[in-house]
Amino acid sequence: MKKQLSIFAIAAAGLFSSCSKFLDRQPLSQVAPDQYFNNDNEQKFYLNSFYSAFPSAEGVYNEDIDNVVKQSLSDQVTGRRTVPLTGGNWTWTELRKINYYLDNYNRVMPQVQVNRFAAVAKFFRAYFYFDKVQRFGDVPWYTNAIDYQDKESLTKPRSPRKVVVDSIIADLDFAIANMDVATFPQSTEMVSKYTAMALLSRVCLFEGTWKKYRNEAGWEALLEKSVAASQQLMSTGLYKIYKSTPSKAYLELFASIAPNKDEIILARTFSNELSVWHNVNYYTITSSYGKPGLDKELVNSYLMADGSRFTDIPRYDTITFYGETQNRDPRLAQTIRTPGYSRIGTNNPLVPDFGASVTGYQLIKFVTDMSFDSYNRSINSMPIFRYAEVLLNFAEAKAELGTLTQADINASIGLLRERVAMPNLDLVAANGNVDPYMAAQYPAVTGANKGVILEIRRERRIELVMESHRWNDLMRWKSGQSVVRQFKGMYFPGAGQYDLDRDGKIDVYIYTGNKPDPAVAGVQYFKLGKDIELENNAGNVLINRTTTKTFQENRDYLQPIPIQERQLTNKVLTQNPNWNDGL
Numbered sequence: 001m002k003k004q005l006s007i008f009a010i011a012a013a014g015l016f017s018s019c020s021k022f023l024d025r026q027p028l029s030q031v032a033p034d035q036y037f038n039n040d041n042e043q044k045f046y047l048n049s050f051y052s053a054f055p056s057a058e059g060v061y062n063e064d065i066d067n068v069v070k071q072s073l074s075d076q077v078t079g080r081r082t083v084p085l086t087g088g089n090w091t092w093t094e095l096r097k098i099n100y101y102l103d104n105y106n107r108v109m110p111q112v113q114v115n116r117f118a119a120v121a122k123f124f125r126a127y128f129y130f131d132k133v134q135r136f137g138d139v140p141w142y143t144n145a146i147d148y149q150d151k152e153s154l155t156k157p158r159s160p161r162k163v164v165v166d167s168i169i170a171d172l173d174f175a176i177a178n179m180d181v182a183t184f185p186q187s188t189e190m191v192s193k194y195t196a197m198a199l200l201s202r203v204c205l206f207e208g209t210w211k212k213y214r215n216e217a218g219w220e221a222l223l224e225k226s227v228a229a230s231q232q233l234m235s236t237g238l239y240k241i242y243k244s245t246p247s248k249a250y251l252e253l254f255a256s257i258a259p260n261k262d263e264i265i266l267a268r269t270f271s272n273e274l275s276v277w278h279n280v281n282y283y284t285i286t287s288s289y290g291k292p293g294l295d296k297e298l299v300n301s302y303l304m305a306d307g308s309r310f311t312d313i314p315r316y317d318t319i320t321f322y323g324e325t326q327n328r329d330p331r332l333a334q335t336i337r338t339p340g341y342s343r344i345g346t347n348n349p350l351v352p353d354f355g356a357s358v359t360g361y362q363l364i365k366f367v368t369d370m371s372f373d374s375y376n377r378s379i380n381s382m383p384i385f386r387y388a389e390v391l392l393n394f395a396e397a398k399a400e401l402g403t404l405t406q407a408d409i410n411a412s413i414g415l416l417r418e419r420v421a422m423p424n425l426d427l428v429a430a431n432g433n434v435d436p437y438m439a440a441q442y443p444a445v446t447g448a449n450k451g452v453i454l455e456i457r458r459e460r461r462i463e464l465v466m467e468s469h470r471w472n473d474l475m476r477w478k479s480g481q482s483v484v485r486q487f488k489g490m491y492f493p494g495a496g497q498y499d500l501d502r503d504g505k506i507d508v509y510i511y512t513g514n515k516p517d518p519a520v521a522g523v524q525y526f527k528l529g530k531d532i533e534l535e536n537n538a539g540n541v542l543i544n545r546t547t548t549k550t551f552q553e554n555r556d557y558l559q560p561i562p563i564q565e566r567q568l569t570n571k572v573l574t575q576n577p578n579w580n581d582g583l
Helices: 001-013 040-053 057-061 091-104 113-135 161-178 193-212 219-236 249-257 281-287 298-303 389-401 406-411 413-418 427-432 436-441 451-461 469-475 480-484 562-571
Strands: 264-268 380-387 487-492 494-497 508-511 525-526 539-543
Touching: 040 091, 040 113, 057 380, 091 113, 113 161, 113 193, 161 219, 161 389, 193 219, 193 264, 193 380, 193 389, 193 469, 219 389, 249 436, 264 389, 298 436, 298 451, 298 487, 380 389, 389 406, 389 413, 389 451, 406 413, 406 427, 413 451, 427 451, 436 451, 451 469, 469 480
Parallel strands: 508 525
Antiparallel strands: 264 380, 487 539, 494 508
């Protein structure tokens, strides 16, 4: 474990960073190709530098689109994004490193011996370009490191999106075919052919649904490719859904220090010994990071424990906290504080702390025991690819294609439900009784499989919350309007005293006029209209009520290209539609 951890530590420290964000610089401290890549160790040592491309822990858990909301909202959500002067994720350093390697890795060693190393590099090139496609759409496709005198390449126009995606798929196909399992054994900290299968499943689902919901040709072949990649990984038998007890298994998976090798395909790992930490405990228990909390719409989406719909209950929207958390999908109580919750390693019940959660639905996913509560001292692992996502990809792609069967559901969604002892999804019932609550969220979903597609989206949102999939899911589904609704928290029927967990003690006191005196220890006091705002003074907590949110359908599904990239670096680059940069 320490050896693999050190690989990520080396990458994070930037020991193999290139000298510039531009494509025209010599990388890796003047590594000379004729004097390097002479043996396996030199090949692997260079490849280790690519791992810095993966998201940090914060890049995984710090989700703030519409699943998790905070005191302040991101520019993506408010519609306040502008065309940046520089930066804006239009950076190419990692590609330069990768292509430099692919230009030179086989100069000394026989091709047949180094294909397994090239496979790793092509995986990272695919990962790099997939990120760019999700952000910008068309981008220049480069297969070689560019010399600073190569003006033709440096001023290359944007390649069509289809060309880039086809090239990503080709790189991943090569990676799957050539990664050597003996050389790169199953590991949660090193990419493998199984990681490449998972990424191919993700890429093709994204692009297939992107095309389908924009009425573009070719979506069926992409979704079929996603299904095939998912099935290829599923058929290996190497991965399964982690299970212990239904009331703990989901929470345990994300609180684990070491990645669970049954389910985690690739993860970032952390260590006290190596002084490599992250900040998730502090993030969830203090007010320092915007007081993150689940949004009411997502809380409403969790099914009842018997598989029925919470939103079918009469006046579900006026049920207070204790009532709405009873007999629900066990993942709810393993994602937020619910009555009876206590920290790992203690028996001290805790109610939600509005000082740390603006909605009152306080996050506990990824939260470990109190010994890691100090600033930047968490060491539990962070999943980058896990088997649950692959199963969700498989089910969604087949549902969108119209080829989903109950047997397919049993082999995918059924396994996720089984972890928490939830009834399985029934294909016929889902399509025969479409949930109006889900249908209102995703009006673009139509057809014979409308019901089951909506149920798979429900499952995906619940299972993958806080793992930073939500923005890209909304973009590929053409559901950008989801972010402009009013975000809400718990329901309170007005000013008064509230016992959130019904232990006989008051937890929240919402008052008008002067604050009650004397204050009672342990009670959270809020002045109505000042410290807390309720819908019509008797309803859900309102978050950022006065913040205007917009999503421009003809613009905001893609990011803008920075001004200086088009003005100075490469004048043939076109801007994404309806982003006005003055050029």
